[in-house]
Amino acid sequence: MSELPEQLELNEAESAEIKPRRKWWVYVVWAGVAALILFLGYGLLNANETRPEVGKQAPDFAMTFFDGYEWEDYQAANLSDLEGKIVVLNFWASWCGPCEDEAGVLENGWQAWRDDDVVLLGIAYSDIDSDALDFMERFGITYPNAPDLRLDASDKYRITGVPETFFIDKDGTIAYVQPGPLTTSQLNSILQEILNS
Amino acid sequence: MRFSAFILILLLYLLVGTASAQGEVTADDVNAIAKQLFCPVCENEPLDQCGTKACQDWRAEIRLQLEQGATEQEIKDNFQRRYGDRVLAEPPREGINWILWLLPVALVLFGGIWFARYLRQLQAGKSDPAPVVSSASGNPTAPPPQDDYVARIEDELRDNE
Numbered sequence: 113m114s115e116l117p118e119q120l121e122l123n124e125a126e127s128a129e130i131k132p133r134r135k136w137w138v139y140v141v142w143a144g145v146a147a148l149i150l151f152l153g154y155g156l157l158n159a160n161e162t163r164p165e166v167g168k169q170a171p172d173f174a175m176t177f178f179d180g181y182e183w184e185d186y187q188a189a190n191l192s193d194l195e196g197k198i199v200v201l202n203f204w205a206s207w208c209g210p211c212e213d214e215a216g217v218l219e220n221g222w223q224a225w226r227d228d229d230v231v232l233l234g235i236a237y238s239d240i241d242s243d244a245l246d247f248m249e250r251f252g253i254t255y256p257n258a259p260d261l262r263l264d265a266s267d268k269y270r271i272t273g274v275p276e277t278f279f280i281d282k283d284g285t286i287a288y289v290q291p292g293p294l295t296t297s298q299l300n301s302i303l304q305e306i307l308n309s
Numbered sequence: 310m311r312f313s314a315f316i317l318i319l320l321l322y323l324l325v326g327t328a329s330a331q332g333e334v335t336a337d338d339v340n341a342i343a344k345q346l347f348c349p350v351c352e353n354e355p356l357d358q359c360g361t362k363a364c365q366d367w368r369a370e371i372r373l374q375l376e377q378g379a380t381e382q383e384i385k386d387n388f389q390r391r392y393g394d395r396v397l398a399e400p401p402r403e404g405i406n407w408i409l410w411l412l413p414v415a416l417v418l419f420g421g422i423w424f425a426r427y428l429r430q431l432q433a434g435k436s437d438p439a440p441v442v443s444s445a446s447g448n449p450t451a452p453p454p455q456d457d458y459v460a461r462i463e464d465e466l467r468d469n470e
Contacts, residue, residue, distance in 0.1 A: 137419055137422060137423075140415070140419060141416075141419045141423070144412055144415050144416055144419070147408055147412065148408075148412055148416075151405070151408050151409075151412075205363065206366070207361070207362040207363040207365075207366055238348065238349050238350055238363060238392065239363075239366075240366050240367065240369075240370045241391075243366055259391070261391065262390075262391070262392060262393035263349055263392055263393050263395070264393070
């Protein structure tokens with residue numbers, strides 16, 4: 113009888129051995145694994161995003177225009193500020209050969225259509241600012257232009273290269289996407305179609 | 310006289326050569342920074358190895374900024390400000406990027422702890438005494454199951470009440 117309490121103590125100790133308590137670091141490891149899965153999942157979702165489709169709302173972004181290439185009196189603007197106008201959003205770069213061929217087409221288009229509520233908007237993608245300015249001067253470009261700051265605009269439009277042009281109608285919907293350089297006849301027919309719709 | 314003129318010309322040559330070498334930005338200087346940057350046009354290729362026109366322009370920009378006296382950090386900051394975090398070979402240590410920096414360290418650390426504990430358990434298992442062999446049956450006599458043991462104590466307690 114006198115040994116009973118000792119046996120009970122032994123029993124409790126053995127029970128504790130059989131059912132070990134989970135250690136704090138086990139939870140930390142699982143939290144780390146969960147964070148890793150979330151991070152990778154987020155990256156995968158982001159990687160699978162595609163270019164905004166025709167008929168969808170054009171993603172908004174902020175831009176600060178190059179000096180001498182402002183839109184009206186605005187030094188900086190959001191794309192949404194241009195709602196009510198047809199926007200020809202052209203991604204280009206000074207290091208891009210086809211952009212040289214397209215530059216004249218776009219400038220002529222700007223001169224021809226600017227009085228019809230059409231705004232031609234150039235975004236210099238992944239470019240050195242001084243090179244972009246040289247390019248615009250060399251090709252006599254006068255339409256509004258801005259650098260793609262932190263590559264925000266090109267990220268949102270998921271461009272696959274330059275040049276790439278998005279036609280955005282007056283209510284901010286993407287009406288047409290042109291990967292690669294535009295020709296004058298293409299530019300005119302697309303704009304005419306948007307204006308007629 | 311001829312020897313003195315030779316010495317003078319040699320000194321002048323060394324002086325001019327040293328002065329120009331000190332101010333000159335070499336390709337190595339440019340590449341030391343370029344290898345820490347990635348051009349978004351040619352993904353997964355460091356700027357010092359990329360041969361596209363865009364990358365050549367970026368390297369020229371690095372050279373220009375070095376010539377203007379910018380430090381390595383200032384140039385990297387400039388590129389980050391202009392083109393975003395993705396141009397940096399090493400993600401900046403801020404925001405969600407901390408996961409990238411801390412998770413591998415944490416996993417290695419906790420993996421190490423777990424492995425050490427596993428090894429210790431293996432060692433403890435080896436040093437346990439061998440099971441007692443009953444002389445009658447020749448079978449190892451395992452300790453009685455916990456449930457029976459508890460049941461027996463509970464029975465004894467009940468009998469004593």
